[in-house]
Amino acid sequence: MTTGISRSVPRVDAYDKAAGITRYIADIPVAGVCYGKLVRTSISRGTILDIDVPELPEGFWFISEGDIPEGGRNRIHMIKEDWPVFTNSEVRFYGQTIGILVGPDREQLIALADAVRVTYREQEAAFTIEEGLACRGGALHGDDNLFADYCLVKGDPESAFSRAHRVIEDVIETGFQEHVYMEPQGITVEEQDGKIVIHASCQCPFYIRKAVAPSLNRSLDDIIVRQAVTGGGFGGKEHFPDIIASAAAVAVTKVHRPVQVIFDREEDMCYSTKRHPSQVIFKTALDSENRIIGMDIDARINAGAYESCSPVVLQRLIFSSNSVYDIPNVQLRGRAVATSTIPSDAFRGFGAPQGIIAAELHMSHIAREIGMDEVELKRSLMVSKGSRTITNGTIHETVKLHEMWQRIAEVSGWHEKKSRYAPGSGRGMGAAFYLHGGGFTGSGEQDIIKARVRMVKRDDGIVEILLSNVEMGQGLQTTFRKIAAQVLDCDYRDILLADPDTDRVPDSGPTVASRSIMIVGRLVQLAAEQLKHKLHEPGAQESEAAYTQPPGCHWDQETLQGDAYPAYGWGICVIETAVDPDTCEVETLGVWTIHEIGKAIDEAIVHGQVTGGVIQALGYGSLEKLELKDGKFFQHTMADYIIPTTLDFPGVYSELVENPYPYGPFGAKGLGELVFDGAAASYAMAVQHAVDRTVSRIPVTPEYIMELKTHG
Amino acid sequence: MDSITFRLNGTEVTITSPGTRRLLDVLREDFSMTAAKEGCGEGECGACSVLKDGRVVNSCMVPVGSIQGCEIVTLEGLRESEQGKRIIDAFVQSGSVQCGFCTPGMVMAAASLLAEHPRPSEAEVREGLSGNLCRCTGYDAIVRGVILASREGEGL
Numbered sequence: 001m002t003t004g005i006s007r008s009v010p011r012v013d014a015y016d017k018a019a020g021i022t023r024y025i026a027d028i029p030v031a032g033v034c035y036g037k038l039v040r041t042s043i044s045r046g047t048i049l050d051i052d053v054p055e056l057p058e059g060f061w062f063i064s065e066g067d068i069p070e071g072g073r074n075r076i077h078m079i080k081e082d083w084p085v086f087t088n089s090e091v092r093f094y095g096q097t098i099g100i101l102v103g104p105d106r107e108q109l110i111a112l113a114d115a116v117r118v119t120y121r122e123q124e125a126a127f128t129i130e131e132g133l134a135c136r137g138g139a140l141h142g143d144d145n146l147f148a149d150y151c152l153v154k155g156d157p158e159s160a161f162s163r164a165h166r167v168i169e170d171v172i173e174t175g176f177q178e179h180v181y182m183e184p185q186g187i188t189v190e191e192q193d194g195k196i197v198i199h200a201s202c203q204c205p206f207y208i209r210k211a212v213a214p215s216l217n218r219s220l221d222d223i224i225v226r227q228a229v230t231g232g233g234f235g236g237k238e239h240f241p242d243i244i245a246s247a248a249a250v251a252v253t254k255v256h257r258p259v260q261v262i263f264d265r266e267e268d269m270c271y272s273t274k275r276h277p278s279q280v281i282f283k284t285a286l287d288s289e290n291r292i293i294g295m296d297i298d299a300r301i302n303a304g305a306y307e308s309c310s311p312v313v314l315q316r317l318i319f320s321s322n323s324v325y326d327i328p329n330v331q332l333r334g335r336a337v338a339t340s341t342i343p344s345d346a347f348r349g350f351g352a353p354q355g356i357i358a359a360e361l362h363m364s365h366i367a368r369e370i371g372m373d374e375v376e377l378k379r380s381l382m383v384s385k386g387s388r389t390i391t392n393g394t395i396h397e398t399v400k401l402h403e404m405w406q407r408i409a410e411v412s413g414w415h416e417k418k419s420r421y422a423p424g425s426g427r428g429m430g431a432a433f434y435l436h437g438g439g440f441t442g443s444g445e446q447d448i449i450k451a452r453v454r455m456v457k458r459d460d461g462i463v464e465i466l467l468s469n470v471e472m473g474q475g476l477q478t479t480f481r482k483i484a485a486q487v488l489d490c491d492y493r494d495i496l497l498a499d500p501d502t503d504r505v506p507d508s509g510p511t512v513a514s515r516s517i518m519i520v521g522r523l524v525q526l527a528a529e530q531l532k533h534k535l536h537e538p539g540a541q542e543s544e545a546a547y548t549q550p551p552g553c554h555w556d557q558e559t560l561q562g563d564a565y566p567a568y569g570w571g572i573c574v575i576e577t578a579v580d581p582d583t584c585e586v587e588t589l590g591v592w593t594i595h596e597i598g599k600a601i602d603e604a605i606v607h608g609q610v611t612g613g614v615i616q617a618l619g620y621g622s623l624e625k626l627e628l629k630d631g632k633f634f635q636h637t638m639a640d641y642i643i644p645t646t647l648d649f650p651g652v653y654s655e656l657v658e659n660p661y662p663y664g665p666f667g668a669k670g671l672g673e674l675v676f677d678g679a680a681a682s683y684a685m686a687v688q689h690a691v692d693r694t695v696s697r698i699p700v701t702p703e704y705i706m707e708l709k710t711h712g
Numbered sequence: 713m714d715s716i717t718f719r720l721n722g723t724e725v726t727i728t729s730p731g732t733r734r735l736l737d738v739l740r741e742d743f744s745m746t747a748a749k750e751g752c753g754e755g756e757c758g759a760c761s762v763l764k765d766g767r768v769v770n771s772c773m774v775p776v777g778s779i780q781g782c783e784i785v786t787l788e789g790l791r792e793s794e795q796g797k798r799i800i801d802a803f804v805q806s807g808s809v810q811c812g813f814c815t816p817g818m819v820m821a822a823a824s825l826l827a828e829h830p831r832p833s834e835a836e837v838r839e840g841l842s843g844n845l846c847r848c849t850g851y852d853a854i855v856r857g858v859i860l861a862s863r864e865g866e867g868l
């Protein structure tokens with residue numbers, strides 16, 4: 001029986017959502033609203049020569065670059081100044097914003113947007129990683145098309161390769177993935193008391209404020225962002241709301257009416273950001289005993305037309321590219337390649353899934369080559385406390401993967417099934433091992449985010465938590481309250497926690513990077529401990545907690561050396577599949593997972609994250625094919641971009657192992673992304689076993705399996 | 713413009729509207745009933761589910777002209793019934809709700825399913841909810857919620 005904070009309680013938001021009472025942004029009527037429709041480029045690369053806007057009826061406006069308030073920047077500030085708000089000359093990708101039509105009638109707006117005529121001078125464009133590296137059509141960024149180019153060295157790879165008895169080469173590829181949060185993107189912008197107020201379905205209210213203020217040439221305090229109830233994000237509402245909010249905010253300064261932009265599904269699928277496609281090339285050196293003595297890794301991601309957060313995604317990918325293995329001598333190059341596609345951006349896992357899929361598949365390929373059991377090979381190289389990481393940092397915690405493996409092998413019947421299913425028999429088992437670093441990469445938490453959390457006891461004795469992280473389905477409204485209630489010894493339902501409003505809350509950072517519980521939850525705990533002492537003093541009382549780096553963690557951002565993350569979550573996912581010999585359709589017969597996340601703040605919420613993350617990853621690994629055709633996404637409706645339904649996968653077995661982390665709240669570490677990192681690789685390896693062919697890319701569709709069976 | 717009369721959550725209503733308008737828009741705009749959501753607008757996700765003569769339908773695909781004389785139940789109506797309360801409560805107890813955007817549609821699909829199969833197997837629940845997409849939960853907790861609702865229903 002689970003006790004203490006891990007014991008599940010009903011979520012505070014569940015009833016209103018299940019009863020249809022909760023109102024999302026599209027459910028809230030706004031008096032005098034103008035709807036906004038973005039007008040976009042219809043070519044991928046070139047120059048705009050002319051924009052011909054039809055005559056607009058009374059009450060309609062077309063807003064473009066010339067409407068940016070004086071002194072405002074036509075650049076959206078993301079990590080740095082980045083995408084233009086509106087383009088009126090250079091076109092870098094299909095679907096880039098030219099302007100925004102606003103007016104009171106949505107049907108009319110669509111017709112007007114269709115009637116805008118744009119003439120271009122078109123230029124040759126690069127769409128794939130290879131084309132980007134070759135600077136097809138001329139470089140889009142700098143002179144080499146690289147937004148980032150990193151090198152890592154661990155040990156002495158040169159001497160390892162000179163001693164190598166044999167070198168195994170491999171290329172692992174992953175494709176685009178669309179978030180498909182069930183609630184499409186949506187924002188409403190209005191003027192209130194001379195300020196600009198933005199209501200947004202979003203993950204990062206302070207990001208929107210930072211993005212919009214320079215375009216309007218206003219101070220940060222003049223922009224107020226209020227998070228609307230958010231129907232899923234998964235990274236897709238990390239930076240993309242900045243894009244819509246900037247355009248709509250410029251419009252509001254012009255028309256002085258509220259402007260609302262709600263995407264329909266097709267618009268969302270065609271023009272929102274996606275997960276970075278990746279290509280990881282391995283050369284692994286083995287000695288005469290077939291022991292791995294060195295590895296050369298060349299990792300590339302398709303970053304798209306603007307930088308956004310691609311360098312940071314690339315960092316997480318390369319730091320994850322040895323996964324849970326201590327490879328003795330490694331050299332790595334990582335590149336974020338500019339192409340004329342919609343800029344790729346955050347998606348649950350943020351590069352780690354691509355790194356882990358590559359590592360897991362490559363290790364399984366080595367095992368196939370040398371005739372060794374893949375799990376035995378992996379277990380022989382597994383990191384433990386004190387191991388050196390690929391960035392020459394240290395694993396500071398006890399690693400429980402071996403005991404987790406014993407347990408999951410037992411519940412999944414691994415050994416018996418693995419020996420019963422001959423390779424190529426049509427039945428297969430796959431096991432992926434993975435980790436995920438909690439919080440921002442490197443020194444980001446300390447140097448960039450500097451999270452703060454405030455807590456107040458009001459005059460009437462009610463306690464309120466003030467912070468900027470959002471509920472987007474992952475349960476924060478409940479888990480933050482539980483942390484505070486555990487300290488204050490009260491009922492979690494008695495604590496207030498509103499959806500963040502940048503005018504009221506301190507900046508505790510964005511809702512990303514598996515940082516909300518581990519980093520911000522810890523600050524909730526510390527603020528509550530301080531407030532506890534003052535709880536019985538009369539009148540209003542207040543406490544505040546600010547982030548400090550755990551002792552013993554060192555990081556150099558210039559050289560990317562040291563402890564990339566203070567602590568990790570750990571996981572194993574086992575999958576059993578049956579592949580139809582004729583159609584190559586795959587049936588998933590079982591999914592077993594075990595995770596170590598320090599301590600669960602609420603077991604039901606954790607298991608919900610596990611199941612949701614694993615099924616989303618299985619979609620990525622098997623069904624979710626998103627292809628570019630001439631710079632446009634070929635799949636752009638829910639009918640042709642397929643995500644898992646209730647029928648695609650069986651129930652997910654989920655078990656947790658405790659290993660409290662001293663600097664997380666009640667021992668908790670990050671969770672939300674870890675649970676996405678392994679299942680796609682596990683699925684690919686289960687199919688690999690079933691068909692006895694080397695699987696090197698995802699999604700593993702029946703067509704791909706057919707191709708493997710035909711061509712080997 | 714057509715004059716269309718139907719029953720909405722037990723009350724007879726008449727509207728004047730082009731018959732081609734989507735039932736989803738009529739509910740949300742004319743009746744301010746926003747429990748049904750637009751997730752796709754093309755009949756793929758089930759977020760807009762309502763009951764039409766007791767059967768779950770995607771209201772984004774129903775032209776309002778086709779519901780003359782029909783009985784339409786939305787979550788605003790269902791949540792007042794014993795069965796609706798039971799399903800909502802079971803969802804809360806089972807951790808079936810995350811972002812919540814799919815949830816109203818799931819509750820409607822569950823109501824339709826339980827009306828047909830009061831004691832469904834897990835396979836029947838999965839089949840019955842297969843027209844409703846959820847990107848957050850991976851479905852297990854929703855399936856458990858429906859089964860819990862069916863058990864509680866028996867006890868009454």
Ligand code: FES
Binds near residue numbers: 750751754756758
């Ligand atoms: S909105 Fe009707 S099925 Fe998706």
Ligand code: FES
Binds near residue numbers: 232810846
């Ligand atoms: S709970 Fe978010 S889509 Fe189902």
